[in-house]
Amino acid sequence: MRIVLLGPPGAGKGTQAAILTDYYKVLHLATGDLLREEVAKASELGLKAKGYMEKGELAPDELVIDMVINKLNSPEAEKGFILDGFPRNVAQAEAFGKRLAEKSINLDNVIYLETSEDIIVKRLTGRRICRACGAVYHVVNIPPKVKGVCDKCGGELYQRKDDTIETIKNRLKVYNQQTAALIDYYKKEDKLFMVSGDVDTRELFTKLQEYFKKQNII
Ligand code: ADP
Ligand code: ZN
Numbered sequence: 001m002r003i004v005l006l007g008p009p010g011a012g013k014g015t016q017a018a019i020l021t022d023y024y025k026v027l028h029l030a031t032g033d034l035l036r037e038e039v040a041k042a043s044e045l046g047l048k049a050k051g052y053m054e055k056g057e058l059a060p061d062e063l064v065i066d067m068v069i070n071k072l073n074s075p076e077a078e079k080g081f082i083l084d085g086f087p088r089n090v091a092q093a094e095a096f097g098k099r100l101a102e103k104s105i106n107l108d109n110v111i112y113l114e115t116s117e118d119i120i121v122k123r124l125t126g127r128r129i130c131r132a133c134g135a136v137y138h139v140v141n142i143p144p145k146v147k148g149v150c151d152k153c154g155g156e157l158y159q160r161k162d163d164t165i166e167t168i169k170n171r172l173k174v175y176n177q178q179t180a181a182l183i184d185y186y187k188k189e190d191k192l193f194m195v196s197g198d199v200d201t202r203e204l205f206t207k208l209q210e211y212f213k214k215q216n217i218i
Helices: 013-024 031-041 044-055 061-072 090-102 117-126 165-179 181-188 201-215
Strands: 002-006 027-030 081-084 109-114 127-130 136-138 192-196
Touching (some): 013 081, 013 136, 027 031, 031 081, 044 061, 044 165, 109 181
Parallel strands (some): 002 109
């Protein structure tokens, strides 16, 4: 399985990628998560990316591309991968495509989660994340049993700095200006599978599972 999940912020890429990678036992490669880890560690890379992330802008391509290529070269990626949050513009898609070609690796599919803007805003403003294990909640849609506490590990739930309304608006703008072009890019490569991201997590998972089965993607 070699898949890219494409879609606006809040489409549910991260949630779906977590369920899919658990089920298919492939690598979940989320550039946003990797960058947040670097920021938390205050590494050189993290310090370079932090300002962009807080404003909802894209981090510089070369930082992100190197990070992804390193991960794809690791043994964990051998069984397959689901990319979540990468590529995010045409330059990244081209660098990624070149790298895959060099390694004679074929990308199976790009799954585009088409999602409406009012749903995105509701999902992102209500999103809460466990500081300890990364589990994702929503104050209305997926509330934890005890407010502010992770059901799975008892960790503290927090709100991402970029999940505020102003930053969400900017992330959507950046998505429309830079990332949406990848829909056509992968349509031309005949790799795009379009599915609604407005449905709930379970329903989307079932749909994708059926699709992968039909396509013989395992
Ligand atoms: P979302 O898809 O909900 O916006 P992510 O966790 O994927 O959230 O990304 C958060 C932030 O991390 C982005 O706004 C951007 O600053 C940075 N980022 C993540 N992936 C990339 C990427 N491929 N290229 C550049 N910046 C990225
Ligand atoms: Zn937790």
